[in-house]
Amino acid sequence: MTDIASLQSQILADINAAGDEAALDAVRVAALGKKGSVSALLATMGKLTPEERKQQGPLVNGLKDTVTDAIAARKAQLADAALEMRLASEKVDVTLPPVPENSGTVHPISQVLEEITAIFADLGFAVAEGPDVEFDDYNFTRLNIPPDHPARQMQDTFYVAPQQGDQGAAHVLRTHTSPVQVRTMLAQKPPIRVISPGRTYRVDSDATHSPMFHQVEALVVDEGIHLGHLKWTVEEFCRAFFEIDTIELRARPSFFPFTEPSLEWDMRCDRSVPGQIKFGTGNDWLELGGSGMVHRRVLENCGIDSGRYSGFAFGFGLDRMAMLKYGIPDIRSFFESDLRWLRHYGFAALDIPTLDGGLSR
Numbered sequence: 001m002t003d004i005a006s007l008q009s010q011i012l013a014d015i016n017a018a019g020d021e022a023a024l025d026a027v028r029v030a031a032l033g034k035k036g037s038v039s040a041l042l043a044t045m046g047k048l049t050p051e052e053r054k055q056q057g058p059l060v061n062g063l064k065d066t067v068t069d070a071i072a073a074r075k076a077q078l079a080d081a082a083l084e085m086r087l088a089s090e091k092v093d094v095t096l097p098p099v100p101e102n103s104g105t106v107h108p109i110s111q112v113l114e115e116i117t118a119i120f121a122d123l124g125f126a127v128a129e130g131p132d133v134e135f136d137d138y139n140f141t142r143l144n145i146p147p148d149h150p151a152r153q154m155q156d157t158f159y160v161a162p163q164q165g166d167q168g169a170a171h172v173l174r175t176h177t178s179p180v181q182v183r184t185m186l187a188q189k190p191p192i193r194v195i196s197p198g199r200t201y202r203v204d205s206d207a208t209h210s211p212m213f214h215q216v217e218a219l220v221v222d223e224g225i226h227l228g229h230l231k232w233t234v235e236e237f238c239r240a241f242f243e244i245d246t247i248e249l250r251a252r253p254s255f256f257p258f259t260e261p262s263l264e265w266d267m268r269c270d271r272s273v274p275g276q277i278k279f280g281t282g283n284d285w286l287e288l289g290g291s292g293m294v295h296r297r298v299l300e301n302c303g304i305d306s307g308r309y310s311g312f313a314f315g316f317g318l319d320r321m322a323m324l325k326y327g328i329p330d331i332r333s334f335f336e337s338d339l340r341w342l343r344h345y346g347f348a349a350l351d352i353p354t355l356d357g358g359l360s361r
């Protein structure tokens with residue numbers, strides 16, 4: 001007679017030793033399969049005397065039940081362990097930023113636009129927007145450039161053919177971002193502090209001019225605004241944008257119909273080494289753009305009391321600033337959609353420019 005107790009402890013030991021489901025199944029077959037050790041024991045029941053059967057039967061059945069339960073428990077244990085292992089190996093940290101395998105890059109113009117927005121947001125400016133196809137009235141007339149005024153010839157305008165629904169209003173592709181000044185003043189009362197970066201259009205094309213280019217406009221209107229505010233803002237902006245503390249700016253008298261007085265700003269730079277530009281030293285001057293105190297007539301054209309309020313504005317060329325900051329020689333390359341160029345000059349998609357995190361890296 002097989003020693004049931006030792007058979008049971010042997011099988012239970014095998015069950016515990018089974019490291020995976022296949023091994024466990026082998027133990028099951030060896031015990032409970034047709035030719036298994038427990039099945040063999042059960043088969044001997046028929047040959048026993050009734051007394052023996054009475055005594056052995058419950059023991060063998062107990063063995064069978066114990067083994068069956070132990071296998072089921074071990075099976076559940078192995079399944080849990082397998083799941084744990086899978087979970088551990090497939091773990092994803094959802095708090096990590098995604099790392100795109102084949103990432104695109106941010107265009108230098110978009111990068112510069114984000115940088116400028118971050119700088120001015122820090123100074124408390126909001127971003128204002130206007131359409132590319134603009135009313136002739138906003139692009140010119142309300143900016144103190146009436147029809148037939150010679151100043152219209154300063155800008156080589158793309159005129160837009162009259163469209164249905166124009167109701168007689170003439171449209172142009174905006175030649176500068178200054179019409180957003182008009183839109184802003186018509187829509188809100190002072191204090192006003194906005195910048196407006198965007199596309200602008202002129203009939204012009206060579207290595208430093210593109211028929212579509214970008215400007216950033218700034219407008220501040222409040223009581224007591226004077227040239228000092230303009231100077232401080234331009235300086236602060238340039239220092240932050242070019243990421244150097246020692247910049248030197250020069251203001252030249254200029255003329256724009258929408259400002260009085262009008263100034264143009266240059267920044268000291270060194271171009272003595274060909275292909276390189278350094279700011280803050282040297283004997284060259286780099287043009288940034290125009291500015292001035294908003295003309296009283298422009299304030300009035302936009303419904304703002306020029307007796308109470310004054311304002312300053314400036315409009316700088318964004319493409320030029322991007323070219324200078326990132327050493328890009330030809331403005332036209334911005335708009336050629338050449339992927340090799342973009343990979344070279346582009347910026348990582350996830351590096352959002354901020355003042356404390358660094359504008360550009």
Ligand code: DAH
Binds near residue numbers: 176256258312315
């Ligand atoms: N709109 C001018 C241009 O495109 C630039 C400019 C000059 C903008 C003076 C201004 C300003 O806001 O005050 O050439």
